[in-house]
Amino acid sequence: MxxxxxxxxxxxxxxxxxxxxxxxxxxxxxxxxxxxxxxxxxxxxxxxxxxxxxxxxxxxxxxxxxxxxxxxxxxxxxxxxxxxxxxxxxxxxxxxxxxxxxxxxxxxxxxxxxxxxxxxxxxxxxxxxxxxxxxxxxxxxxxxxxxxxxxxxxxxxxxxxxxxxxxxxxxxxxxxxxxxxxxxxxxxxxxxxxxxxxxxxxxxxxxxxxxxxxxxxxxxxxxxxxxxxxxxxxxxxxxxxxxxxxxxxxxxxxxxxxxxxxxxxxxxxxxxxxxxxxxxGFFTINGQKISKSLGNNIEVGKLCEKYSVDALRYFLMREIPFGQDGDFSEEGLKSRLNNELANELGNLVSRVLSIAGKKLKGNVSKQTIDKRLSSKLNIKNISKLMENYELHNALGEIMKFVGECNKYVNDQKVWEKSEKELEKDLYNLLEGIRIISILFYSFIPETSEKINKQLNVKEGKIKDCKFGIVNKYKIKKGELLFKKVN
Ligand SMILES: [Zn+2]
Missing domain, CATH: 3.40.50.620 (HUPs)
Incomplete structure (x- = not known):
């Protein structure tokens, strides 16, 4: 097909x-x-x-x-x-x-x-x-x-x-x-x-x-x-x-x-x-059926203003198993925005680009691919989940890879390394982030565009979701991707 x-x-x-x-x-x-x-x-x-x-x-x-x-x-x-x-x-x-x-x-x-x-x-x-x-x-x-x-x-x-x-x-x-x-x-x-x-x-x-x-x-x-x-x-x-x-x-x-x-x-x-x-399926709001008489319907525009469009898109697709019933709560939305989008994805991009900016002036050239990171990416599985309409599980898999990238930063203690040593780590991490941006594009397109701008790369396709494609990064660190909401 x-x-x-x-x-x-x-x-x-x-x-x-x-x-x-x-x-x-x-x-x-x-x-x-x-x-x-x-x-x-x-x-x-x-x-x-x-x-x-x-x-x-x-x-x-x-x-x-x-x-x-x-x-x-x-x-x-x-x-x-x-x-x-x-x-x-x-x-x-x-x-x-x-x-x-x-x-x-x-x-x-x-x-x-x-x-x-x-x-x-x-x-x-x-x-x-x-x-x-x-x-x-x-x-x-x-x-x-x-x-x-x-x-x-x-x-x-x-x-x-x-x-x-x-x-x-x-x-x-x-x-x-x-x-x-x-x-x-x-x-x-x-x-x-x-x-x-x-x-x-x-x-x-x-x-x-x-x-x-x-x-x-x-x-x-x-x-x-x-x-x-x-x-x-x-x-x-x-x-x-x-x-x-x-x-x-x-x-x-x-x-x-x-x-x-x-x-x-x-x-x-x-x-x-x-x-x-x-x-x-249908979803409830805070466990209750959505109804006019209860007046518990939520204004979409207001949610977007408060939490951002991408936070709402991400939450709906991640929280409610596609095809089944689920529940919507602002607490849940806030929690996924703060803990997953800001702490995991936002933090990864911010950390890696900061180090690359400070230590290598944003210039990172192609290096050997580190299997310890690249092997953690399973594109076939993610594609299969998308074909099977398991959107929530596909997002879960993408987020898991974000977690692997964060773990790699910690395991390699990237921030402690000298300029010479760290270029390999950074190149691999930037490739990881570029791939994450492609995979997230369908769900949170505005965020992906922001990441691409900071990486200074063009929008990629699924076929570009492999390590070793970019020859030289010349990054431009920008603002934080997500603002937490308390
Ligand atoms: Zn009827």
Missing amino acids: ANKKLLITTPIYYINAEPTIGSSYTTISVDVLARWNRLTGRDVFFLTGLDENSSKTVESAKERKYSSIQKYADDMAKEWIGTWKILNISYDNFIRTTSKKHKDFAQKYFNKAYKDGDIYFGDYEGLYCYGCEDFKREIDLKDGSCPYHKKKPTKVKEKNYFFRLSKYQKEVLKLINSKNFVLPSFRRKEIINFIEQGLTDISVSRPNLKWGIDVPFDKTQKIWTWYDALYNYYSGVDKKYWKGEVVHVVGKDIQKFHSVIWPAMLLSAKEDLPTTVFSH
Whole structure:
């Protein structure tokens, strides 16, 4: 898979609120994967954006006293783009589902499915959760309520267009059972159970809505927001990327839409299928569920101001095992910033560059490679962990190598040595730091750029993660990489 193109996506987010720590987490994780794969030399396309056609948009615009829903959507888009800029998100396209291009796509595919007989008109009577924007069956509920929104769904009786999901049950099941389609693989069982209860045809339009994309041949109906939203993965990207590896990263609550409904839509349209739907877990804040009523959501911008963007990126990726549930606490963030980033990484760079500056005026030439240090670096293992989406473990391994470099400084008692003796140690340490900077780039890009500037080297690729590449260092020590927070 190494040279294949990669399309990697976040879900498109609802705009009923500003970006939260949860959506930031999803987006940072995709950013890390996109950056890493670019560093391996792959042609990567990273897509993110907003689902603006939901009725949540209408409600929120009203709550905030907007007279124009589109103006509200435009203002929210600015908010989201602004937050991703702060968080250093390297997306290639930011798709908005109110764009003409997207609307045309959604209508084109709706039309096609209708002509092919996969969409038909009928009566719907059942339940709808506006939080999920989803039709619910009794078996989907817990004590009569939506398990995600803890609210009783609304009873609706309406005429809808239906999509023949049932027709694709066998093919979708086969896909789910194929290797790497549903990741982490422990989520597969849940999806299989859902399918084996029997897939029923689903409503893909809603009548009497003022906002959304028109059903192309029936102006009294709007396309169901999920049906249109999923097509962002086609409308937002050059189709050539669908010929390579396609990875959707989603929250576990929307796994079903991506691994069941979306592939069925694509099978119907005879289009290419995604390679992987990876779902991450949820996290609590200080052990409590994040909720509006508890008011415990944290402002991402404020966290970045207080602790730095890279500290937040590092913490989220290191603390919460990717794919599983976890917990967020400011204490934890502070502790990882102070003890790992500042004390380990920051200190290593500062110590080594100080000695090189003082004793060798910053000039360090190529020396023999010291196996005692270079053998501690296991790039293959780190790459494997990244390929397996074990981002937290990859970070752990990189940090372990930082620890080895610090240990080397201590073991060699570098600061006690004469100029002549210490050049070999310093060269090896500088090579170690240069490699660390490459490995950390996907996670904490700003820090890597600072390190590269101090080392006076260009941004490297994964293939440059070996000792003995630089012939001569001419370093320029700069400010400390991290400020501790008490
Ligand atoms: Zn719900």
